[in-house]
Amino acid sequence: MLPKLTRYTRPESLEEALKLLREPGSAPLAGGTQFLAAANPDIEQVVDLQALDWRRIEVAPGWLRLGSLATLAELAQAEALSGPAGGLLRQAARRAGPNTFRNAATLGGLVGARLPVSELLAALLALGAELELAGEAPETVALDAYLDEPRGLIAAVRLPWPQAGAGGAHAIGRTPADTPIVHVTAWAGADGTRLAAGGVGARVARLARAEQALAQGVEAAVSAAAALEPPGDFRGSAEYRRAMLGVLLRRVLRDCGVKD
Numbered sequence: 001m002l003p004k005l006t007r008y009t010r011p012e013s014l015e016e017a018l019k020l021l022r023e024p025g026s027a028p029l030a031g032g033t034q035f036l037a038a039a040n041p042d043i044e045q046v047v048d049l050q051a052l053d054w055r056r057i058e059v060a061p062g063w064l065r066l067g068s069l070a071t072l073a074e075l076a077q078a079e080a081l082s083g084p085a086g087g088l089l090r091q092a093a094r095r096a097g098p099n100t101f102r103n104a105a106t107l108g109g110l111v112g113a114r115l116p117v118s119e120l121l122a123a124l125l126a127l128g129a130e131l132e133l134a135g136e137a138p139e140t141v142a143l144d145a146y147l148d149e150p151r152g153l154i155a156a157v158r159l160p161w162p163q164a165g166a167g168g169a170h171a172i173g174r175t176p177a178d179t180p181i182v183h184v185t186a187w188a189g190a191d192g193t194r195l196a197a198g199g200v201g202a203r204v205a206r207l208a209r210a211e212q213a214l215a216q217g218v219e220a221a222v223s224a225a226a227a228l229e230p231p232g233d234f235r236g237s238a239e240y241r242r243a244m245l246g247v248l249l250r251r252v253l254r255d256c257g258v259k260d
């Protein structure tokens with residue numbers, strides 16, 4: 001799947017990793033599940049991040065910090081992910097692919113892969129996640145901004161914590177285990193209701209217009225979401241996705257206790 005690959009490196013320090021990643025044709029390697037599944041003709045060197053200390057899941061005052069090398073299986077079981085917000089994250093991690101995949105795939109790799117259908121990305125967006133990017137000038141960027149313009153090496157995903165509120169996540173797929181055709185996640189917290197969906201565009205995204213329309217009620221939010229122009233493919237047509245988006249929006253808002 002990487003026809004030009006000639007070098008595998010496993011740096012012991014961040015400095016070494018950054019140096020190797022500056023070499024042309026280099027890419028970070030985490031769990032490797034996307035590299036196995038998708039062809040990439042440009043990569044000549046993979047820089048394995050596994051020796052870096054980026055696996056911890058920890059709660060600090062005001063924050064939950066998820067190391068980018070934490071696997072999806074670890075997230076699905078993490079006791080630190082408590083309360084309704086933690087439940088939303090654990091459920092999304094558990095629903096991502098088969099368990100053999102979850103044992104290898106990491107959170108950083110999932111963000112780096114930026115699949116247009118990802119319930120975990122939707123949950124992270126709904127909960128206001130930020131990314132800690134490592135580098136000569138470390139910075140923190142909103143997940144939303146990173147999905148538009150990916151750059152740098154993700155050291156951790158951070159969320160405001162604890163979060164009081166209620167959430168809901170629903171998906172429609174050809175079978176329960178298949179990649180969803182459309183999915184929607186909602187989080188109603190102290191600073192309002194955030195909605196995020198996958199399967200309705202090039203990337204998992206906030207439903208900004210539906211969030212604004214929510215002030216006029218659930219049906220106004222559903223009408224606003226109907227203006228989206230989802231892609232159509234072998235899993236479902238654009239019309240089907242648009243119709244199911246409305247169905248799922250009503251369900252997640254009901255779960256959050258948002259009334260018309």
Ligand SMILES: Cc1cc2nc3c(=O)[nH]c(=O)nc-3n(C[C@H](O)[C@H](O)[C@H](O)COP(=O)(O)OP(=O)(O)OC[C@H]3O[C@@H](n4cnc5c(N)ncnc54)[C@H](O)[C@@H]3O)c2cc1C
Nearest residue numbers: 028030031032033034035096097106108109110112118154
């Ligand atoms: C069977 C199967 C089922 C799947 N199901 C789902 C699903 O339900 N939901 C979903 O969202 N995705 C799913 N995926 C795709 C999935 O998002 C990726 O395969 C996986 O999450 C990548 O994690 P990884 O640790 O294996 O990353 P890798 O394959 O190692 O890397 C993935 C990408 O991210 C980059 N990267 C890795 N780590 C970092 C980092 N720390 N900073 C910056 N960039 C980095 C890599 O260079 C690469 O471009 C599925 C894939 C498979 C094969």
